[in-house]
Amino acid sequence: xxxxxxxxxxxxxxxxxxxxxxxxxxxxxxxxxxxxxxxxxxxxxxxxxxxxxxxxxxxxxxxxxxxxxxxxxxxxxxxxxxxxxxxxxxxxxxxxxxxxxxxxxxxxxxxxxxxxxxxxxxxxx
Numbered sequence: 001x002x003x004x005x006x007x008x009x010x011x012x013x014x015x016x017x018x019x020x021x022x023x024x025x026x027x028x029x030x031x032x033x034x035x036x037x038x039x040x041x042x043x044x045x046x047x048x049x050x051x052x053x054x055x056x057x058x059x060x061x062x063x064x065x066x067x068x069x070x071x072x073x074x075x076x077x078x079x080x081x082x083x084x085x086x087x088x089x090x091x092x093x094x095x096x097x098x099x100x101x102x103x104x105x106x107x108x109x110x111x112x113x114x115x116x117x118x119x120x121x122x123x124x125x
Contacts, residue, residue, distance in 0.1 A: 002026050002034070002114040004097045009119030012087055020082040020119060022097030032075040035103040037112060038082050040093035040121075049107035050095070053080060060106045064090075087123045094118040 003025040012018055020038065024031050037052035051071040052060045059071050070083040080097065098112035105111055 002030075002099055004099060004114055004116035006095065006097045006116045006119040009095060009121045011122045011124065014088055014123055014125050016087050016123070017083070017085045018087065018121060020084065020095055020097075020121070022080045022082075022116060024078045024080075024099065026078065028076050028078055031078040034099040034101060035106070036073060036080040037098050037100070037106065038071065038080075038095055039098060039109055040091075040095045041118075042093040045093075047096070047109050049109070051082060052103070052106040054103070054106075062107070084121070087121070089123045089125045092121060092123050094120050 005023045008020040033055055035052055035054045038050040039047050040050050041047040049062050050065055051069055053071045053073050068086045073080045096118045097116040099114045100112045103111050
């Protein structure tokens with residue numbers, strides 16, 4: 001079992017920045033073997049893929065966040081961060097961290113084994 005805890009959400013004006021962090025409750029060695037991703041869900045909408053970083057450091061992004069969001073990981077600290085710049089009102093959602101042992105489709109939430117509770121990001125216009 002892996003517990004994931006997100007932090008860093010908040011209220012920001014359009015054009016602003018936030019950095020989300022996901023902390024995992026496993027050893028550094030175990031954490032390094034997980035792919036870790038971020039998803040978001042706005043009220044009344046399905047959960048959607050945002051970004052994932054693989055165990056080999058390859059990264060993937062949803063098209064609307066490319067060039068604005070950057071995902072990174074620190075295996076020693078067992079954390080994954082999502083730096084979000086130039087935030088827009090359409091980025092408003094609850095952001096979830098998720099971890100996968102084996103990942104076939106980075107954008108499919110069903111491929112992820114463990115999920116955090118989420119952190120709210122609100123972008124005002």
